[in-house]
Amino acid sequence: MSPMGSPDASEVRAEAGARPTGAGGVSARMPARAAQPAIAYPVKQPFTWWLRRRGYLLYMLREFTPVGIAAWMILFMVEIARMRQGVAGYQPLGGPLFVVISIVCLALALWHSYTFLSLAGLIMRIPVGDRTVSPRLIVQTMFGLLAVVTALIAGLLIWGGA
Amino acid sequence: MTTQDSTDGEARHAPKPGPNRVLGLIWAGFVSAAVVGALIVPAHILIQGVLGPLGVPSFDRRYGTFARALSNPLVKIYLLVLFACSFYMLAMRVWYVVRELGVPSKLGLGLFSFGLGAAGTVVAGYLLFTGP
Numbered sequence: 387m388s389p390m391g392s393p394d395a396s397e398v399r400a401e402a403g404a405r406p407t408g409a410g411g412v413s414a415r416m417p418a419r420a421a422q423p424a425i426a427y428p429v430k431q432p433f434t435w436w437l438r439r440r441g442y443l444l445y446m447l448r449e450f451t452p453v454g455i456a457a458w459m460i461l462f463m464v465e466i467a468r469m470r471q472g473v474a475g476y477q478p479l480g481g482p483l484f485v486v487i488s489i490v491c492l493a494l495a496l497w498h499s500y501t502f503l504s505l506a507g508l509i510m511r512i513p514v515g516d517r518t519v520s521p522r523l524i525v526q527t528m529f530g531l532l533a534v535v536t537a538l539i540a541g542l543l544i545w546g547g548a
Numbered sequence: 549m550t551t552q553d554s555t556d557g558e559a560r561h562a563p564k565p566g567p568n569r570v571l572g573l574i575w576a577g578f579v580s581a582a583v584v585g586a587l588i589v590p591a592h593i594l595i596q597g598v599l600g601p602l603g604v605p606s607f608d609r610r611y612g613t614f615a616r617a618l619s620n621p622l623v624k625i626y627l628l629v630l631f632a633c634s635f636y637m638l639a640m641r642v643w644y645v646v647r648e649l650g651v652p653s654k655l656g657l658g659l660f661s662f663g664l665g666a667a668g669t670v671v672a673g674y675l676l677f678t679g680p
Binding site for chain 1: 579582583585586587588589590591592593594595596597598600601602604605606607608609610611612613614615616617618630631634635637638640641642644645648649650668671672675676679
C-alpha cells in the first residue's frame with residue numbers, strides 16, 4: 387500500500403492477476419454482460435426535491451407562475467361570459483376574495499416578469515459593430531419597457547372605464 | 549446516416565440527425581408568449597383585478613364601457629392573443645414541470661397540456677367573437 391493509502395500499480399496488477407477467470411478469459415468479478423453496451427439508469431428524484439434548497443423552491447415557483455396567470459385569465463373569461471346576460475344581469479367580479487386572488491396572481495405575474503426579463507440579457511445578443519450590447523443594458527431596457535407598457539395599458543384600461 | 553445502428557446483431561434506435569425543428573418552434577412560441585405575459589398581463593391584473601374592485605374606474609366595471617370596448621374587433625383580437633399566450637405558457641410550463649416532478653410520460657403530457665391550452669383559447673375565442 388502506498389503512503390497515501392491508495393494501492394499502487396504493482397498491487398493492482400497483482401490483485402488483477404489473482405482474480406479467478408471464467409469462460410473466455412473474463413474476470414469473475416466483472417460479468418460477461420459488462421462487455422455489452424452500458425445500460426443507462428435514469429436518476430430518480432424524490433417528488434419533493436424542490437424543497438431542498440431555496441433556489442430550487444424559487445425555480446419551481448417561477449415554473450408555476452403561469453398557473454396564476456391562467457387562473458386570472460379564466461376569471462376574466464367568466465366576466466366576459468357574464469356579459470351575455472345583458473345590462474341587467476351583468477355583474478363584474480369583485481369582493482374581497484376576488485381582490486385577494488388577484489393580488490396573489492399579480493405577485494406570480496410579477497415574479498414571471500422579473501425572472502423572464504432578467505434572462506433577456508443572457509438570451510439576446512445584439513451586435514453593434516465588433517461588440518455586442520451589454521447584457522445589463524438589455525435587462526434595464528426590458529424593465530423600462532415593462533414600466534412603459536404597464537403605464538400605457540393601465541391608462542387605456544382606466545380611460546376605457548371613465 | 550441511418551436511423552438504426554447495429555451492434556452485436558441488436559438493432560438500436562439512434563437520434564435523428566439535425567436540429568429538432570418542431571421543438572424549436574414550440575420553444576420560439578413559448579418565448580413570444582412569455583414576453584407578452586411578462587410585459588402586458590401584470591397591468592391587466594393590477595387594474596382589473598385589484599384597483600378596479602377598489603374603486604378605480606376600469607373598462608370592465610360597467611356593462612356599457614365593457615360592451616363598447618369588446619365591440620371593437622381590434623380589442624377582441626388583442627384579448628384573444630392575450631388569452632392564447634397565457635394558456636400556451638401554462639401548457640409549456642406544465643409539460644416540463646410535471647416531468648421534473650417525476651411523471652415519465654412525454655407525449656401524453658404534451659398532448660394533455662397543449663390540448664387544455666388549445667381548448668381554453670377556443671373557448672375564449674368563442675366568448676369574444678359571439679358575445680354582444
